[in-house]
Amino acid sequence: MIVTKILLVGCGKMGSAMLAGWLERGIRAADVVVVDPHAQGLPDGVTVLGDVDLLSKTFIPDITILAVKPQVMAEVLPAYARLAGQTVFLSIAAGKPVAFFRRHLGEAAAVIRAMPNTPAAVQRGITVCFAGANVAQEPRALAQSLLEAVGEVAWIDDESQMDAVTAVSGSGPAYVFLLAEVMAAAGVAAGLPADLADRLARATVSGGGELLRQSLDSSAQLRVNVTSPGGTTAAALAVLMDEAKGMAPLMTDAVAAATKRGKELAG
Ligand SMILES: NC(=O)C1=CN([C@@H]2O[C@H](COP(=O)(O)OP(=O)(O)OC[C@H]3O[C@@H](n4cnc5c(N)ncnc54)[C@H](OP(=O)(O)O)[C@@H]3O)[C@@H](O)[C@H]2O)C=CC1
Ligand SMILES: O=C(O)[C@@H]1CCC=N1
Incomplete structure (x- = not known):
């Protein structure tokens, strides 16, 4: 596992399923910060912030998982733009293409679009990933290692397949x-x-x-x-x-x- 610091934005049904899987596989709770205004009952040791403004400027996540509903993504993203260049963003939102995130986070942002599923909570998920053209090998490996901790991982080169992926394995x-x-x-x-x-x-x-x-x-x-x-x-x-x-x-x-x-x- 090469992941060090994880920022999880949105810890509802899918975010908490992945978090449960990571902790079960030995990722340290102390390495995870969750931003979620209403998250409750999270595992001991995980830092939970109600607002991204409370995030310490010294916490630079290696990977930032965007796990809020697609419908609120546009209003959530601008607060994370300052991290672009320092983190790789991994969105699990249905429907939202890489171009959408780069519009809201800045065109230079490294964005991977992924579609996991809830069996991740028992390390039996499958996640399909698509990386933006500007995402280097190291952040791809980082995403792969994090997602592998909770199940299988596949990559696609054609982003237009992601809605069908979502319809088969996400849903x-x-x-x-x-x-x-x-x-x-x-x-x-x-x-x-x-x-x-x-x-x-x-x-x-x-x-x-x-x-x-x-x-x-x-x-x-x-x-x-x-x-x-x-x-x-x-x-x-x-x-x-x-x-x-x-x-x-x-x-x-x-x-x-x-x-x-x-x-x-x-x-
Ligand atoms: N559920 C699933 O099986 C799968 C879901 N996905 C994707 O995962 C994403 C999340 O889905 P799901 O977990 O089901 O949804 P949930 O509503 O259960 O989780 C989203 C969480 O984000 C919180 N939230 C809302 N606004 C903010 C904010 N500004 N900052 C941080 N957190 C916020 C919500 O809090 P509150 O409820 O208080 O608004 C909620 O806890 C979606 O984009 C979905 O498409 C992908 C694969 C499978
Ligand atoms: O229902 C949804 O939109 C999300 C995406 C895949 C599973 N749940």
Whole structure:
């Protein structure tokens, strides 16, 4: 881990998930400063400031994570412009392109746009990064090392792919949690007690995910392995794989809607 000082701007759901992952992986709480007006219950040892004006001029972060909502980013950024040239900015905001940050932080600012996801809290995230053309190798390595602490990291050269990335892996955990929710509800509808249905859904989604992670088989093959000809799974899949209203067209529409929303958040 080559990261030394981290400034985390915004410590809500995603910021706190990453922070939890970093601390779990041995990043020292004393090396993290959080700016968030309402952050509560942060781990011991992490410095929390309600306002960036309270940030000591002697604290020069190696990396500044911008983790506020895209809708407030424009009003938040000017206060951080003084750090440009001394830090690399890593934005995790949906939709906002590198050019947006350079407009608000100064054209010379080194900006990496990243899209993590909340499994970072248990070191099982995946983050996709795109670096502005002026970002040197060292800050890229710094971002890589910090993000690797909480999961996988991939880089893209084409920033226009980032909204689709967001729609698949940034938002994706919500789709998986929804799957667990609706499986449990369907179990209740089929006659199971709620607590058992919830336990079955949770164990099945997480167990299936772990098998997918460890197996060399494709997800399609793992599905086939469950499906006995003429059996129960085949009956369910006939519904779920309906070409017109099964999971594939539904997921295609959902990912398209999220991608479109990302583009709307760009400005
Ligand atoms: N949630 C997720 O799964 C993911 C989110 N993201 C991105 O991460 C960013 C944060 O999302 P999320 O964590 O869900 O949102 P949250 O609203 O949970 O977190 C944002 C935090 O920023 C705080 N905040 C507001 N204004 C300021 C300010 N001026 N300075 C510092 N902090 C401030 C908010 O406080 P208050 O609530 O009091 O306003 C809040 O605690 C977004 O840009 C989102 O697109 C990216 C990947 C996944
Ligand atoms: O819903 C959102 O906009 C953010 C970005 C990806 C996940 N959460």
